[in-house]
Amino acid sequence: MPVGTQGTVKAMSPDDLEEVGVKIVLANTYHLYLRPGHEIISKLGGLHGFMGWSGPILTDSGGFQIYSLAKLRTLSDEGASFQSHLDGTTHFIGPREAIEIQQALEADIIMAFDECAPFSADYEYVADSVRLTTRWADECLKVKEGDDQALFGIVQGGMYPDLRERSARELVPMGFDGYAIGGLSVGEDRDIRRHMIEHTVPFLPVDKPVYLMGVGKPEDILDAVALGVDMFDCVLPTRNARNGYLFTKEGPLVIKNACHADDDRPIDQDCACYTCSRFTRAYLRHLFMAGELLAYRLNTIHNLHYYMEFMKEIRNAIGEGRFPEYRNHFKGDNE
Amino acid sequence: MPVGTQGTVKAMSPDDLEEVGVKIVLANTYHLYLRPGHEIISKLGGLHGFMGWSGPILTDSGGFQIYSLAKLRTLSDEGASFQSHLDGTTHFIGPREAIEIQQALEADIIMAFDECAPFSADYEYVADSVRLTTRWADECLKVKEGDDQALFGIVQGGMYPDLRERSARELVPMGFDGYAIGGLSVGEDRDIRRHMIEHTVPFLPVDKPVYLMGVGKPEDILDAVALGVDMFDCVLPTRNARNGYLFTKEGPLVIKNACHADDDRPIDQDCACYTCSRFTRAYLRHLFMAGELLAYRLNTIHNLHYYMEFMKEIRNAIGEGRFPEYRNHFKGDNE
Numbered sequence: 273m274p275v276g277t278q279g280t281v282k283a284m285s286p287d288d289l290e291e292v293g294v295k296i297v298l299a300n301t302y303h304l305y306l307r308p309g310h311e312i313i314s315k316l317g318g319l320h321g322f323m324g325w326s327g328p329i330l331t332d333s334g335g336f337q338i339y340s341l342a343k344l345r346t347l348s349d350e351g352a353s354f355q356s357h358l359d360g361t362t363h364f365i366g367p368r369e370a371i372e373i374q375q376a377l378e379a380d381i382i383m384a385f386d387e388c389a390p391f392s393a394d395y396e397y398v399a400d401s402v403r404l405t406t407r408w409a410d411e412c413l414k415v416k417e418g419d420d421q422a423l424f425g426i427v428q429g430g431m432y433p434d435l436r437e438r439s440a441r442e443l444v445p446m447g448f449d450g451y452a453i454g455g456l457s458v459g460e461d462r463d464i465r466r467h468m469i470e471h472t473v474p475f476l477p478v479d480k481p482v483y484l485m486g487v488g489k490p491e492d493i494l495d496a497v498a499l500g501v502d503m504f505d506c507v508l509p510t511r512n513a514r515n516g517y518l519f520t521k522e523g524p525l526v527i528k529n530a531c532h533a534d535d536d537r538p539i540d541q542d543c544a545c546y547t548c549s550r551f552t553r554a555y556l557r558h559l560f561m562a563g564e565l566l567a568y569r570l571n572t573i574h575n576l577h578y579y580m581e582f583m584k585e586i587r588n589a590i591g592e593g594r595f596p597e598y599r600n601h602f603k604g605d606n607e
Numbered sequence: 608m609p610v611g612t613q614g615t616v617k618a619m620s621p622d623d624l625e626e627v628g629v630k631i632v633l634a635n636t637y638h639l640y641l642r643p644g645h646e647i648i649s650k651l652g653g654l655h656g657f658m659g660w661s662g663p664i665l666t667d668s669g670g671f672q673i674y675s676l677a678k679l680r681t682l683s684d685e686g687a688s689f690q691s692h693l694d695g696t697t698h699f700i701g702p703r704e705a706i707e708i709q710q711a712l713e714a715d716i717i718m719a720f721d722e723c724a725p726f727s728a729d730y731e732y733v734a735d736s737v738r739l740t741t742r743w744a745d746e747c748l749k750v751k752e753g754d755d756q757a758l759f760g761i762v763q764g765g766m767y768p769d770l771r772e773r774s775a776r777e778l779v780p781m782g783f784d785g786y787a788i789g790g791l792s793v794g795e796d797r798d799i800r801r802h803m804i805e806h807t808v809p810f811l812p813v814d815k816p817v818y819l820m821g822v823g824k825p826e827d828i829l830d831a832v833a834l835g836v837d838m839f840d841c842v843l844p845t846r847n848a849r850n851g852y853l854f855t856k857e858g859p860l861v862i863k864n865a866c867h868a869d870d871d872r873p874i875d876q877d878c879a880c881y882t883c884s885r886f887t888r889a890y891l892r893h894l895f896m897a898g899e900l901l902a903y904r905l906n907t908i909h910n911l912h913y914y915m916e917f918m919k920e921i922r923n924a925i926g927e928g929r930f931p932e933y934r935n936h937f938k939g940d941n942e
Contacts, residue, residue, distance in 0.1 A: 279893055283900040286885070308893045312869045316889050324885045534647050550621070550659045554651050558614055558643045565618040565903050 278303040279323060282510050283568040284576070286325045292545060292573055293580035296328040296380075298505045301373055302337030305365070306356050310376040318378025330505070331379035333370050333426065335386040336454070336486070347387065349407065367411035371423075379421060383452060384412040386426040391459035398430035406442040413446055422449035424483060430455060431464055433471035440475035450481040453501070457486040466495050473500040490519070490582055494599045497586055509579045513571035516560045519578040525553075527571070532557040545577035546570075613638040614658060617845050618903040619911070621660045627880060627908055628915035631663040631715075633840045636708055637672030640700070641691050645711040653713025665840070666714035668705050668761065671789070671821070674723040682722065684742065702746035706758075714756060718787060719747040721761040726794035733765035741777040748781055757784035759818060765790060766799055768806035775810035785816040788836070792821040801830050808835040825854070825917055829934045832921055844914045848906035851895045854913040860888075862906070867892040880912035881905075 278300050281289055289297065299319055304310060316322045319329050335352075338345060342354035342363075351366020365373070370385035385408045389401040405428045416423055425448035429436035443451065453472050456465050469484065476482050483503035484496050493504055509519065516527040520540040525532075527539075538548035539556065547556070547570040559567035589598035613635050616624060624632065634654055639645060651657045654664050670687075673680060677689035677698075686701020700708070705720035720743045724736040740763045751758055760783035764770035778786065788807050791800050804819065811817050818838035819831050828839055844854065851862040855875040860867075862874075873883035874891065882891070882905040894902035924933035 278897060278899070279890075280899050280901045285901060285904070307897060308868065308889070312889060315869055316871055316887060322887075322890055322893075324890070533643065534650055536651055552651060552657075554643070554647060555614070555657055555659070558647075558657075562613060562642060564613070564615050565900055566615045566620060568900050569620070569904065 282514065283572045286323065288573060292577040294576060296330060297325060298330045298332065299377065299379065300337055301331045301334040301370065304377060305334065305373050306358055310373045314376040320378060328380040330381040331374045331377055331383065333383040333385045334365050336388045338365065339388040349404065367408040368415045371412050371415045375417065375421065381422045381424060384409040384423060384425045386428055386454055388455045389428065389430045393430050395432055398432055398435050402428050402435050402439045405439060409443055409446060424448055424450040424452050426452045426454040427472050428455045431460055431468060436468055436472045437475055440472055444475065444477060450483060451476045452483040452485050454485045456484065457488055462492065465492065469496055469499045469501065494602060498599060509575035510572050513575040514568045516571065518571060519575050527553065527557050527560050539574055543574065543577065545574050547574040617849065618907045621658065623908060627912040629911060631665060632660060633665045633667065634712065634714065635672055636666045636669040636705065639712060640669065640708050641693055645708045649711040655713060663715040665716040666709045666712055666718065668718040668720045669700050670721040671723050673700065684739065702743040703750045706747050706750045710752065710756065716757045716759060719744040719758060719760045721763055721789055723790045724763065724765045728765050730767055733767055733770050737763050737770050737774045740774060744778055744781060759783055759785040759787050761787040761789040762807050763790045766795055766803060771803055771807045772810055775807055779810065779812060785818060786811045787818040787820050789820045791819065792823055797827065800827065804831055804834045804836065829937060833934060844910035845907050848910040849903045851906065853906060854910050862888065862892050862895050874909055878909065878912065880909050882909040
């Protein structure tokens with residue numbers, strides 16, 4: 273499970289990541305293209321050298337951030353013109369640029385440039401979005417040089433099962449190294465999301481990784497794993513950590529709650545992370561209430577450790593043929 | 608050299624502190640009294656248990672923060688009434704309360720309650736401030752229980768050499784475990800500060816530690832060491848770190864400056880800290896410009912390491928009888 277980064281996983285050093293068991297990080301092409309710029313990163317040894325992270329790195333295509341952050345976006349068959357959310361300057365990224373940037377960043381897994389349709393988009397809009405995404409996927413394959421980087425295609429299709437199927441059927445013959453399901457976790461409810469995954473995975477090759485982008489809560493991950501998804505990325509463990517929302521096997525813990533003020537227990541008695549092995553809830557609450565920077569790091573260490581353990585348990589359960597039981601048991605703990 | 612804390616040295620974990628060579632931390636009585644409250648900290652194993660820091664801890668008396676942060680302060684012979692800067696609630700701290708709080712916090716070195724006169728205070732005000740400080744110092748000695756904690760007296764006297772002398776002469780016969788010079792670094796210039804230290808140290812016992820509170824820049828520390836000061840505390844290394852102002856042997860480095868954007872060198876080629884051994888100026892600049900939390904931690908690690916090495920060099924130079932040369936050489940590098 274890659275954890276996201278704009279040049280660092282927020283509040284974490286590379287050593288912190290290693291210690292919690294993170295194996296791969298995700299870096300945002302859009303952010304790094306705008307700041308500090310891919311040329312600077314390329315000059316400084318690519319993302320691995322720049323960040324001091326020697327493990328695998330996946331870069332997204334930039335498509336999602338252009339859709340969610342950039343201003344005055346205009347699409348053409350060639351790509352997207354947009355204004356930077358940082359300073360309003362005008363930029364253009366199409367499939368060629370997305371691949372060139374990701375090659376300069378030297379990520380290990382790179383993503384085809386796609387268009388992420390809004391949740392509320394009508395059928396016609398999404399159908400055209402799928403057409404663009406297919407066209408750009410083809411262009412990405414042609415532009416990409418060398419064999420150092422794996423290139424994944426991204427299935428779009430909004431909330432329309434037949435467009436999801438069409439997108440997958442168009443991408444698979446192109447022979448990507450893996451396939452992502454994009455355009456989910458954009459506001460749809462859990463049942464619709466499950467429905468869309470159900471109508472995508474069967475059209476993807478079983479011998480290639482299937483990656484669900486931007487998902488999600490533990491229960492969403494269990495849903496998706498049951499439907500055949502192999503990989504995830506999500507801001508949830510890190511963002512929630514910074515908001516003082518901590519994951520535990522007994523359910524969520526909101527550290528600012530007054531009940532923790534003099535609680536000398538760790539966040540989770542059974543957790544082996546640095547935070548739980550060293551600090552009490554009372555201390556973590558104090559740091560959070562005082563706005564101390566250490567709060568963000570300690571909370572993030574705990575939540576990432578929780579997710580890494582969770583994914584490990586899923587892998588073990590699958591390996592031992594008891595995933596359905598694991599999933600049922602997990603739900604029982606949390607609902 | 609203790610580094611300051613309101614329950615944590617900002618952006619640092621206890622392990623970070625150990626790794627940069629910090630031996631003792633300072634905690635602010637005023638801050639911890641208001642939040643989370645000394646009763647909670649006492650219940651959770653004192654400050655050592657609460658913070659997860661097993662090394663020595665020094666607490667200040669609260670006097671300086673009541674002077675610099677609290678609102679609607681009124682003084683009497685018994686102590687100070689003030690309003691919390693956090694929520695406007697009214698509180699009273701006198702010598703008795705200051706000692707009781709510091710005993711609840713279980714610091715290893717505690718400070719007598721004092722009054723820190725403003726830089727611009729006239730002679731009469733400061734004379735009365737010295738009278739109060741002496742009165743309170745006496746009360747602190749009477750209130751303090753047990754032998755677990757060292758108690759230091761604080762010399763005041765504003766910018767008046769004769770009042771400095773009077774304050775020292777009144778405190779020394781009381782037999783404190785150490786003596787601090789308070790009320791400096793409040794706006795006076797370097798020459799005045801040096802002058803006040805010069806008119807205080809000779810009246811303090813040579814066999815007790817002399818501690819200059821709230822100082823300072825490397826050159827101020829060298830001044831004070833030359834005049835016989837043994838201990839210091841200061842926010843400068845940590846606060847400057849968070850502002851991207853980094854100490855090096857070649858002089859200060861402002862990390863946001865554009866010249867560092869693609870510089871693949873560490874902050875300081877000869878520095879052995881984690882930050883310098885792992886990250887380039889270009890990466891640190893990127894983190895700082897992007898407001899990434901990791902920037903604050905990495906910068907703080909470097910600046911604290913710089914100060915710890917600096918203090919070690921001073922101790923070595925004194926031990927080897929070459930402090931004057933060291934001081935001259937140091938100034939030559941920085942001016």
